[in-house]
Amino acid sequence: MTKNKQHRLGTEPTWQSLVIVCRACAKRSKGPKGFTAKSFAGEARRTSKDVRPRPRIILSTCLGLCPKKAQAVAVVGAGGGLRIAAMQSLDDAANVPDMLRHAAAPAGPAPDERGAGQIARP
Template sequence: MSSSPPLVETKLAGVVLVCGDCEERSDGPTKLRARQVRKELKRDLVHLPVRLRVVQSSCLGLCPKKAMALAAVAQGHAPLAAEVCRDDDVEAFAKALAKSVR
């Protein structure tokens, strides 16, 4: 018997992580909330030919001052990480991610 867990195929091409701990820090972003950022990313990435899951996570270890940490890992692509301070930054991250996974 093998001790490794059984692997299954998924329709997802990758995962986008939104740090939920950033908003709770005293030096975190003042206007961004993880739930809001997650919704914006889902809306901006819905047109992609591949499916990406956008989830809120615990601390990613990036801990930017006055910003929120985002990270994306997609199959066959280099990982991306960003520090977002406002809605424009979230949109720019979504555009950069869209270009990298096409």
């Protein structure tokens, strides 16, 4: 006999960032050569194993970016930042941890002309 599991609305996920890999890019005739979306997702998982908290890596339908000879990847960080990239080889999966760090960083104030990082007061 199985228990009925109650799904609670509004529960917190165990992950705080997403890596979305377009599944349709690899199927296009002008898509990337030499790898599939699934193999890219696996390589991205392997390269981001040291990123804490671990990101959720998912395959999606078409993201609508459609880069020529590349794989579309979108990264949504814990800070709400969004990064989009066109990956041309499996070696580009090594860039996913950097994309996660940049997307997770909260957007701060714009630096002034001197580059000191402070807002100029009138």
